[in-house]
Protein backbone atom coordinates (compact mmCIF):
# COMPACT_ATOMS: atom_id res chain seq x y z
CA UNK A 1 0.00 0.00 0.00
CA UNK A 2 1.40 3.40 -0.93
CA UNK A 3 0.81 6.16 1.63
CA UNK A 4 1.67 9.82 1.02
CA UNK A 5 1.42 12.76 3.43
CA UNK A 6 1.40 16.50 2.79
CA UNK A 7 2.82 18.52 5.64
CA UNK A 8 1.36 22.01 5.27
CA UNK A 9 2.78 23.94 8.21
CA UNK A 10 5.83 26.16 7.97
CA UNK A 11 6.48 25.79 11.72
CA UNK A 12 9.02 23.05 12.33
CA UNK A 13 8.17 21.07 15.44
CA UNK A 14 4.77 22.75 15.49
CA UNK A 15 1.38 21.27 16.26
CA UNK A 16 0.57 20.04 12.77
CA UNK A 17 3.93 18.32 12.48
CA UNK A 18 3.60 16.68 15.90
CA UNK A 19 0.17 15.30 15.01
CA UNK A 20 1.34 14.17 11.59
CA UNK A 21 4.25 12.31 13.20
CA UNK A 22 1.78 10.35 15.32
CA UNK A 23 -0.33 9.49 12.28
CA UNK A 24 2.83 8.28 10.55
CA UNK A 25 3.80 6.22 13.59
CA UNK A 26 0.37 4.57 13.45
CA UNK A 27 0.81 3.80 9.76
CA UNK A 28 4.32 2.45 10.27
CA UNK A 29 3.28 0.29 13.22
CA UNK A 30 0.77 -1.25 10.82
CA UNK A 31 3.62 -2.25 8.52
CA UNK A 32 3.37 0.48 5.87
CA UNK A 33 5.72 3.34 5.07
CA UNK A 34 4.91 6.96 4.29
CA UNK A 35 6.31 9.33 1.68
CA UNK A 36 6.21 12.81 3.22
CA UNK A 37 6.06 16.01 1.21
CA UNK A 38 7.16 18.94 3.36
CA UNK A 39 5.39 21.59 1.30
CA UNK A 40 7.12 24.56 2.91
CA UNK A 41 10.48 23.28 1.68
CA UNK A 42 9.33 22.55 -1.86
CA UNK A 43 9.42 24.77 -4.90
CA UNK A 44 5.80 24.87 -6.07
CA UNK A 45 4.61 27.78 -8.18
CA UNK A 46 0.99 28.88 -7.86
CA UNK A 47 -1.41 27.81 -10.63
CA UNK A 48 -1.34 30.39 -13.43
CA UNK A 49 -4.79 29.49 -14.83
CA UNK A 50 -3.07 29.35 -18.22
CA UNK A 51 -5.34 26.64 -19.62
CA UNK A 52 -2.28 24.54 -20.40
CA UNK A 53 -3.85 21.44 -18.86
CA UNK A 54 -7.29 21.85 -20.48
CA UNK A 55 -6.71 19.43 -23.34
CA UNK A 56 -4.07 17.15 -21.90
CA UNK A 57 -4.75 16.95 -18.17
CA UNK A 58 -1.09 17.74 -17.63
CA UNK A 59 0.36 20.85 -16.03
CA UNK A 60 2.85 22.68 -18.21
CA UNK A 61 4.77 24.14 -15.24
CA UNK A 62 7.82 22.18 -14.18
CA UNK A 63 8.83 22.24 -10.55
CA UNK A 64 8.56 20.06 -7.43
CA UNK A 65 4.87 19.53 -8.18
CA UNK A 66 5.97 17.03 -10.85
CA UNK A 67 7.01 14.56 -8.17
CA UNK A 68 3.85 15.16 -6.14
CA UNK A 69 1.59 14.65 -9.17
CA UNK A 70 3.29 11.36 -9.96
CA UNK A 71 2.74 10.15 -6.39
CA UNK A 72 -0.88 11.30 -6.35
CA UNK A 73 -1.53 9.03 -9.34
CA UNK A 74 -0.19 5.90 -7.72
CA UNK A 75 -0.90 6.30 -4.00
CA UNK A 76 -3.63 4.46 -2.08
CA UNK A 77 -3.76 6.61 1.05
CA UNK A 78 -3.42 10.38 1.42
CA UNK A 79 -2.87 12.55 4.49
CA UNK A 80 -3.32 16.31 4.21
CA UNK A 81 -2.10 18.12 7.32
CA UNK A 82 -2.45 21.88 7.74
CA UNK A 83 -2.78 24.56 10.37
CA UNK A 84 -5.76 26.89 10.06
CA UNK A 85 -4.54 30.23 8.70
CA UNK A 86 -7.09 33.03 8.26
CA UNK A 87 -9.94 30.54 8.54
CA UNK A 88 -8.52 28.39 5.74
CA UNK A 89 -5.75 25.97 4.81
CA UNK A 90 -2.18 27.27 4.88
CA UNK A 91 -0.83 28.85 1.70
CA UNK A 92 1.60 25.95 1.42
CA UNK A 93 -1.28 23.47 1.27
CA UNK A 94 -3.46 25.66 -0.92
CA UNK A 95 -0.73 26.28 -3.49
CA UNK A 96 -0.22 22.55 -3.92
CA UNK A 97 -3.99 22.01 -4.15
CA UNK A 98 -4.45 24.68 -6.83
CA UNK A 99 -1.83 22.94 -8.93
CA UNK A 100 -4.15 19.91 -8.99
CA UNK A 101 -6.31 21.76 -11.51
CA UNK A 102 -4.80 19.42 -14.10
CA UNK A 103 -6.40 16.49 -12.23
CA UNK A 104 -9.69 18.39 -12.35
CA UNK A 105 -9.43 18.70 -16.16
CA UNK A 106 -8.43 15.09 -16.48
CA UNK A 107 -11.38 13.91 -14.38
CA UNK A 108 -14.20 16.25 -15.33
CA UNK A 109 -13.33 17.50 -18.83
CA UNK A 110 -11.42 14.59 -20.32
CA UNK A 111 -13.42 12.01 -18.28
CA UNK A 112 -10.29 10.12 -17.29
CA UNK A 113 -10.31 9.99 -13.48
CA UNK A 114 -7.30 8.44 -11.73
CA UNK A 115 -8.02 4.74 -11.24
CA UNK A 116 -7.88 3.22 -7.78
CA UNK A 117 -5.59 0.28 -7.03
CA UNK A 118 -6.69 -2.82 -5.19
CA UNK A 119 -6.83 -1.03 -1.80
CA UNK A 120 -9.03 1.82 -3.03
CA UNK A 121 -8.15 5.46 -2.32
CA UNK A 122 -8.79 6.97 1.10
CA UNK A 123 -7.74 10.17 2.82
CA UNK A 124 -7.23 11.79 6.18
CA UNK A 125 -7.46 15.51 6.84
CA UNK A 126 -5.54 16.80 9.85
CA UNK A 127 -6.24 20.35 11.04
CA UNK A 128 -5.08 22.51 13.94
CA UNK A 129 -6.38 25.99 14.73
CA UNK A 130 -5.38 28.40 17.45
CA UNK A 131 -8.82 29.96 17.84
CA UNK A 132 -11.94 28.22 19.08
CA UNK A 133 -13.91 29.08 15.97
CA UNK A 134 -15.39 26.22 13.95
CA UNK A 135 -15.50 28.34 10.81
CA UNK A 136 -11.75 27.76 10.35
CA UNK A 137 -12.32 24.00 10.25
CA UNK A 138 -15.39 24.31 8.02
CA UNK A 139 -13.65 26.48 5.41
CA UNK A 140 -10.53 24.31 5.42
CA UNK A 141 -12.64 21.18 5.14
CA UNK A 142 -14.54 22.54 2.11
CA UNK A 143 -11.31 23.15 0.26
CA UNK A 144 -9.79 19.83 1.32
CA UNK A 145 -12.94 17.95 0.22
CA UNK A 146 -12.71 19.51 -3.23
CA UNK A 147 -9.05 18.49 -3.34
CA UNK A 148 -9.73 14.87 -2.39
CA UNK A 149 -12.65 14.64 -4.82
CA UNK A 150 -10.54 16.06 -7.63
CA UNK A 151 -7.72 13.58 -7.15
CA UNK A 152 -10.29 10.76 -6.99
CA UNK A 153 -10.14 10.05 -3.27
CA UNK A 154 -13.83 9.40 -2.60
CA UNK A 155 -13.71 9.18 1.19
CA UNK A 156 -11.71 10.83 3.93
CA UNK A 157 -11.79 11.14 7.67
CA UNK A 158 -11.12 14.38 9.56
CA UNK A 159 -9.21 14.94 12.76
CA UNK A 160 -9.20 18.54 13.94
CA UNK A 161 -8.24 20.48 17.05
CA UNK A 162 -9.09 24.06 17.96
CA UNK A 163 -7.71 26.34 20.64
CA UNK A 164 -4.16 25.05 20.12
CA UNK A 165 -1.97 28.04 19.41
CA UNK A 166 1.55 27.92 20.81
CA UNK A 167 4.28 25.82 19.28
CA UNK A 168 4.09 22.31 20.72
CA UNK A 169 0.93 23.05 22.71
CA UNK A 170 -0.73 19.95 21.24
CA UNK A 171 1.57 17.89 23.49
CA UNK A 172 -0.49 19.07 26.50
CA UNK A 173 -3.75 17.88 24.95
CA UNK A 174 -5.05 14.83 26.82
CA UNK A 175 -6.02 12.71 23.80
CA UNK A 176 -4.78 14.36 20.56
CA UNK A 177 -1.61 12.37 19.98
CA UNK A 178 -3.32 9.10 20.70
CA UNK A 179 -6.20 10.01 18.40
CA UNK A 180 -3.74 10.85 15.63
CA UNK A 181 -1.93 7.54 16.12
CA UNK A 182 -5.21 5.62 15.92
CA UNK A 183 -6.19 7.52 12.75
CA UNK A 184 -2.89 6.41 11.22
CA UNK A 185 -3.66 2.79 12.02
CA UNK A 186 -7.22 3.11 10.76
CA UNK A 187 -6.09 4.72 7.51
CA UNK A 188 -4.20 1.64 6.37
CA UNK A 189 -6.54 -0.98 7.78
CA UNK A 190 -7.39 -3.45 5.06
CA UNK A 191 -11.01 -4.39 4.69
CA UNK A 192 -11.57 -7.87 6.10
CA UNK A 193 -13.47 -10.29 3.91
CA UNK A 194 -16.97 -11.01 5.16
CA UNK A 195 -17.40 -14.38 6.92
CA UNK A 196 -18.30 -17.11 4.53
Ligand SMILES: Cc1cc2nc3c(=O)[nH]c(=O)nc-3n(C[C@H](O)[C@H](O)[C@H](O)COP(=O)(O)O)c2cc1C
Nearest residue numbers: 009011014015016083085086087129130131164165
Ligand atom coordinates in the same frame (compact mmCIF):
# COMPACT_ATOMS: atom_id res chain seq x y z
C1 LIG B 1 -0.79 33.53 9.53
C2 LIG B 1 -1.58 32.86 10.61
C3 LIG B 1 -2.96 32.90 10.56
C4 LIG B 1 -3.73 32.22 11.52
N1 LIG B 1 -5.08 32.24 11.40
C5 LIG B 1 -5.83 31.49 12.24
C6 LIG B 1 -7.24 31.40 12.06
O1 LIG B 1 -7.83 32.01 11.20
N2 LIG B 1 -7.95 30.58 12.89
C7 LIG B 1 -7.33 29.86 13.88
O2 LIG B 1 -8.01 29.08 14.56
N3 LIG B 1 -5.98 29.95 14.08
C8 LIG B 1 -5.22 30.73 13.29
N4 LIG B 1 -3.85 30.78 13.45
C9 LIG B 1 -3.22 30.03 14.55
C10 LIG B 1 -2.68 28.67 14.10
O3 LIG B 1 -3.67 27.91 13.48
C11 LIG B 1 -2.16 27.90 15.31
O4 LIG B 1 -1.12 28.62 15.93
C12 LIG B 1 -1.70 26.50 15.00
O5 LIG B 1 -1.45 25.81 16.20
C13 LIG B 1 -0.45 26.51 14.15
O6 LIG B 1 -0.08 25.19 13.86
P1 LIG B 1 1.47 24.79 13.62
O7 LIG B 1 2.13 24.84 14.96
O8 LIG B 1 1.42 23.45 13.04
O9 LIG B 1 2.01 25.77 12.65
C14 LIG B 1 -3.08 31.51 12.56
C15 LIG B 1 -1.67 31.52 12.62
C16 LIG B 1 -0.93 32.19 11.66
C17 LIG B 1 0.57 32.16 11.75
